[in-house]
Amino acid sequence: MERIYLDNAATTPLDPEVLDAMLPYFREHFGNPSAIHAFGRRTRAAVEQARRQVAQLLNCTPGEIIFTSGGTEADNMALACSVRDLGVRHIITSPIEHHAVEYTAAALGQQQSVEVHWLRLHEDGRPDEQHLEELLKATQGQGVLVSLMHANNEIGTRIDLERIGGLAHRYGALFHSDTVQTMGHYRFDLATLPVDMITCAAHKFHGPKGSGFLYLRNGVGLKPMIIGGAQERNMRAGTENIAGIVGLAKAMEIAYRDLAHHQHHVQGLKDRMMKRLLAEIPGVGFNGDPGPDSLYTVLNVRFPDDGRSEMLLYNLDIEGVACSGGSACSSGSNKGSHVLAALYPERPGANIRFSFSRFTTADEVDRTVAILKRILQPVPVNA
Numbered sequence: 001m002e003r004i005y006l007d008n009a010a011t012t013p014l015d016p017e018v019l020d021a022m023l024p025y026f027r028e029h030f031g032n033p034s035a036i037h038a039f040g041r042r043t044r045a046a047v048e049q050a051r052r053q054v055a056q057l058l059n060c061t062p063g064e065i066i067f068t069s070g071g072t073e074a075d076n077m078a079l080a081c082s083v084r085d086l087g088v089r090h091i092i093t094s095p096i097e098h099h100a101v102e103y104t105a106a107a108l109g110q111q112q113s114v115e116v117h118w119l120r121l122h123e124d125g126r127p128d129e130q131h132l133e134e135l136l137k138a139t140q141g142q143g144v145l146v147s148l149m150h151a152n153n154e155i156g157t158r159i160d161l162e163r164i165g166g167l168a169h170r171y172g173a174l175f176h177s178d179t180v181q182t183m184g185h186y187r188f189d190l191a192t193l194p195v196d197m198i199t200c201a202a203h204k205f206h207g208p209k210g211s212g213f214l215y216l217r218n219g220v221g222l223k224p225m226i227i228g229g230a231q232e233r234n235m236r237a238g239t240e241n242i243a244g245i246v247g248l249a250k251a252m253e254i255a256y257r258d259l260a261h262h263q264h265h266v267q268g269l270k271d272r273m274m275k276r277l278l279a280e281i282p283g284v285g286f287n288g289d290p291g292p293d294s295l296y297t298v299l300n301v302r303f304p305d306d307g308r309s310e311m312l313l314y315n316l317d318i319e320g321v322a323c324s325g326g327s328a329c330s331s332g333s334n335k336g337s338h339v340l341a342a343l344y345p346e347r348p349g350a351n352i353r354f355s356f357s358r359f360t361t362a363d364e365v366d367r368t369v370a371i372l373k374r375i376l377q378p379v380p381v382n383a
Helices: 016-025 039-058 071-086 099-109 129-139 161-171 242-257 259-280 310-318 338-343 362-375
Strands: 065-068 089-093 116-120 144-146 174-180 195-202 212-216 298-303 352-356
Touching: 039 065, 039 242, 065 071, 065 116, 065 242, 071 099, 071 144, 071 174, 071 195, 071 212, 089 129, 099 116, 099 310, 129 144, 144 161, 161 174, 195 310, 242 259, 242 298, 259 298, 259 362
Parallel strands: 089 116, 089 144, 144 174, 174 195
Antiparallel strands: 065 212, 195 212, 298 352
């Protein structure tokens, strides 16, 4: 059975070009970058070249890029160190953030000195900007961090970073955005974008797992979260993941080199699946914002609550289709989504997230719809 991978929001396959760039740093270039001999100088140069490459692609300075183990560490550092180092006493965030932000904010909120404000959301998952402004007015001058993800990893709803960041800065708040799902899929001009911190995980755009970064705008005075050495320009202790950092930079280079083509291809796959599902499966619908302003790699589909959608995720896996579930319900295919629980607590039916990459094909989309149609076909009743 030829399997179909439609779970690219969870992770993407490593690009062969990225693997080729990484391999020398597993083999001959193995020196510790902190060493002063030639082996160390060679790997130190690779780290700094990767930093310059990332900074050039994002239009920021190399010193604003801190390499990390991924998005979760970067998000934790942004929130926890802002409280510790910058006098943040109010965190404004939403109930549909990735757990790296949601759980961190909640943990910080258990401290007596930190208050977490959960932002109201519209039905499609976009932030209620009127409520945001009310919260910013009420907390102005008290040390405020706004943390809202650029695009939701489950439903694909995307926010306007320019507008949200501008609003936060108007009231003197810091603005952090989890850009894990959008890095490598959209262009960022960090010289002009009103963000103070954003985060990245390389494996979301065909780079290696275990490698990411925190962008920290110059002048935002965070101190290290991980202590024990002078690595990452004294911002993150620990011997650097050289191959991972090189792979991250190469993956970003490829992503932005071919971005327009990738966007066109993947958006076409998403549109194709939406049209075919609507035409061939009665009662199907979509969660979040499936429109042209949403994250083009993600489609969250709601299947009718007719009894046949029970265990849908498992049945798709048996049929060779890899995808993700997500719902407030507790039955097989739709268990445990805090995002859908927050937005649609009363909505029945199975919810499946299909997510695409530049390696996904139209044939795979068509085969998936055909498999869904077969799984959901009514069972004939004998006369």
